[in-house]
Amino acid sequence: MTMDEIEALGLESMTTVTPWHDGPVTFEGVPFARLMAHAGVKDGTVEVMALNSYFVQMPFDDVVQAKGLLATRQNGKHMPVADKGPLFLIFPFSDRPDLKTESYYSRAVWQIRQITIR
Numbered sequence: 001m002t003m004d005e006i007e008a009l010g011l012e013s014m015t016t017v018t019p020w021h022d023g024p025v026t027f028e029g030v031p032f033a034r035l036m037a038h039a040g041v042k043d044g045t046v047e048v049m050a051l052n053s054y055f056v057q058m059p060f061d062d063v064v065q066a067k068g069l070l071a072t073r074q075n076g077k078h079m080p081v082a083d084k085g086p087l088f089l090i091f092p093f094s095d096r097p098d099l100k101t102e103s104y105y106s107r108a109v110w111q112i113r114q115i116t117i118r
Helices: 003-007 032-039 060-065 102-107
Strands: 012-016 025-031 045-050 055-059 069-074 088-090 112-117
Touching (some): 003 025, 003 069, 025 088, 032 060, 045 060, 055 060, 055 102
Antiparallel strands (some): 025 069, 045 055, 045 112, 069 088
16 A cells, blocks of 8 residues: 555544653554454454564554554654654554553564565
8 A cells, every 4th residue: 555545544643652752752644453444354463574674473453452553654744764654553652551561562663664464
């Protein structure tokens, strides 16, 4: 999908603190659950690959239940590759203390190149 096609699914915002930023950051993007519903995906294993070949696998339900957001913007602007763009799978760490774990931090992938569902 192109960036325009992704964003056409409807943007939502999330403000959260992350280990990689100084202070709260507002991300805008498409809820992962909405993106997967658009693609007709209901379960499986999510595989996310970053531009630098960082790779993570996670259960589909974990991403949906944690309210993962496929962010396309940070503080109102599209994210360049030099600043974790163009896509960043982010979680609401500030709203969900149970997500402040190494497991979920490792699942917050930036510079996403590819998402595969198996």
